[in-house]
Amino acid sequence: MRWCRLPAAILAAAVAMADPSAGAQDDWRRCPGNGWQVTGAAAGEYALVCQGVAEAAAVLASCGVPTVAATRVRLIDELPVHCGVKVWGLYDSASDEILLGDPAICLAEAPEGSLFDRIAPPLAFVAIAAHEATHAMLFAGGLGADRHLEHEYIAAVVQMSVLPEAARAAFLEPLNIGASVAISQLNPIIYGLHPDLFAGLAWRHFEGEPDGCAFLRAMAEGTLRIEDFLPF
Numbered sequence: 490m491r492w493c494r495l496p497a498a499i500l501a502a503a504v505a506m507a508d509p510s511a512g513a514q515d516d517w518r519r520c521p522g523n524g525w526q527v528t529g530a531a532a533g534e535y536a537l538v539c540q541g542v543a544e545a546a547a548v549l550a551s552c553g554v555p556t557v558a559a560t561r562v563r564l565i566d567e568l569p570v571h572c573g574v575k576v577w578g579l580y581d582s583a584s585d586e587i588l589l590g591d592p593a594i595c596l597a598e599a600p601e602g603s604l605f606d607r608i609a610p611p612l613a614f615v616a617i618a619a620h621e622a623t624h625a626m627l628f629a630g631g632l633g634a635d636r637h638l639e640h641e642y643i644a645a646v647v648q649m650s651v652l653p654e655a656a657r658a659a660f661l662e663p664l665n666i667g668a669s670v671a672i673s674q675l676n677p678i679i680y681g682l683h684p685d686l687f688a689g690l691a692w693r694h695f696e697g698e699p700d701g702c703a704f705l706r707a708m709a710e711g712t713l714r715i716e717d718f719l720p721f
């Protein structure tokens with residue numbers, strides 16, 4: 490999910506206009522073991538979405554963050570647009586629905602050095618599904634849109650966690666992140682200009698914390714705000 494100043498209601502309207510066919514004819518399939526539903530996906534894509542959702546829940550649970558959400562995921566054959574910017578996927582809290590570009594369009598439109606340019610599309614797709622599922626789970630747990638940096642930190646950690654080690658290294662390599670990351674680097678400017686860098690920084694910061702899960706959990710519970718650590 491990316492964040493801008495558009496109210497959620499406007500975003501919801503834009504999504505509805507972009508997909509007038511949304512409604513009764515959608516063929517929703519349930520993921521095994523939870524109430525998540527997927528539409529617009531080929532069989533292999535459906536499995537990848539469900540894998541991303543399940544792995545996101547497992548990562549959050551491993552850090553003691555409860556995951557009660559059961560949301561819908563819609564695959565489309567173009568990249569979703571949020572605030573005028575093409576994105577791999579987005580979670581719309583107003584409609585409680587995730588939109589994901591399918592793996593083929595993500596690969597076709599991948600900027601150089603981006604997630605889909607650096608690693609195998611199925612792995613990248615699972616990571617993005619996990620990222621957006623995390624937003625849905627955090628919203629359901631009460632973490633609102635005013636905590637967007639915390640949302641993105643946690644979603645980034647989950648996104649990176651579900652990647653195999655070699656894929657994670659391939660994603661991080663061109664970002665040239667140092668061994669240690671200060672919280673002040675996790676700021677809205679970095680996120681706005683370079684979301685991939687923000688994701689890499691969040692992951693490296695999480696890894697460098699004495700208890701990364703405690704830090705993550707405090708953000709999920711709303712007791713820790715990144716902006717309280719920022720110099721501006």
Ligand SMILES: [Zn+2]
Binds near residue numbers: 624641
């Ligand atoms: Zn996000």
